[in-house]
Amino acid sequence: MSSDESVLAAEGISVRRAGQVILDDVTLSISAGSRTLIRGPSGAGKTTLFSVLGLLETPDTGRLLVDGTDASTLPERRRAQLRRDAIGFVFQDFQLVPDLTARENALLPQTHGGSHEADWVDDVLGRLDIADRADRYPATLSGGEKQRVAIARALANRPAVVLADEPTGQLDPETTDQVMDLLVALHESADTALVTISHDPALASMFERTVRLQAGGLVSET
Numbered sequence: 001m002s003s004d005e006s007v008l009a010a011e012g013i014s015v016r017r018a019g020q021v022i023l024d025d026v027t028l029s030i031s032a033g034s035r036t037l038i039r040g041p042s043g044a045g046k047t048t049l050f051s052v053l054g055l056l057e058t059p060d061t062g063r064l065l066v067d068g069t070d071a072s073t074l075p076e077r078r079r080a081q082l083r084r085d086a087i088g089f090v091f092q093d094f095q096l097v098p099d100l101t102a103r104e105n106a107l108l109p110q111t112h113g114g115s116h117e118a119d120w121v122d123d124v125l126g127r128l129d130i131a132d133r134a135d136r137y138p139a140t141l142s143g144g145e146k147q148r149v150a151i152a153r154a155l156a157n158r159p160a161v162v163l164a165d166e167p168t169g170q171l172d173p174e175t176t177d178q179v180m181d182l183l184v185a186l187h188e189s190a191d192t193a194l195v196t197i198s199h200d201p202a203l204a205s206m207f208e209r210t211v212r213l214q215a216g217g218l219v220s221e222t
């Protein structure tokens with residue numbers, strides 16, 4: 001379900017690194033419950049934009065509003081709280097903790113001081129069809145299973161928005177379809193906005209909106 005309410009708004013974001021402009025005056029608004037694909041060639045600045053939108057990196061100029069809060073001026077501790085409560089992350093390389101089970105990985109955002117709804121995480125693991133693997137360690141899971149655990153972790157605190165950076169980059173085409181179908185179904189039922197960064201054109205049909213980044217700037221939208 002989409003609404004006009006913005007859960008993530010980047011206003012005039014610019015990032016420079018080593019004298020080079022990486023992001024150039026990027027303005028982007030993500031509505032509650034919406035589904036956006038950010039595409040662009042290698043080196044366009046996609047991962048940098050992902051880091052800025054996820055409060056992992058501070059832009060040199062511009063404002064970032066997360067779930068109505070201006071994150072630009074917050075001290076780091078409040079930024080970390082906002083990141084934990086309002087944003088879920090899915091990474092290309094899964095980034096699961098190797099010595100925690102699948103269920104413990106999925107519960108991490110809650111054990112780090114978020115909400116305490118283990119039932120919700122168990123429900124999500126069930127809907128991802130990995131409840132029977134919940135007590136296994138990441139090393140014993142396939143790539144698709146690891147990414148499903150990462151999706152459960154991303155949704156653990158029922159965030160306003162899930163950010164996914166090349167979530168299918170390490171998966172074969174069949175597993176890509178399965179994982180994307182699950183990600184889309186779960187973001188809809190959790191009423192979370194979904195922002196996915198990918199260079200894979202095959203994903204475009206699953207998104208209601210595509211934004212294109214080139215040489216650090218947004219060049220077109222469909």
Ligand SMILES: Nc1ncnc2c1ncn2[C@@H]1O[C@H](COP(=O)(O)OP(=O)(O)OP(=O)(O)O)[C@@H](O)[C@H]1O
Nearest residue numbers: 017018022040041042043044045046047048049199
């Ligand atoms: N810390 C940094 N210092 C200097 N240059 C950087 C830094 N981080 C990124 N860059 C440069 O910024 C540009 C954008 O990088 P970014 O990783 O955001 O692109 P991308 O679109 O995600 O690329 P890819 O699809 O290849 O992952 C690249 O030219 C990169 O070399």
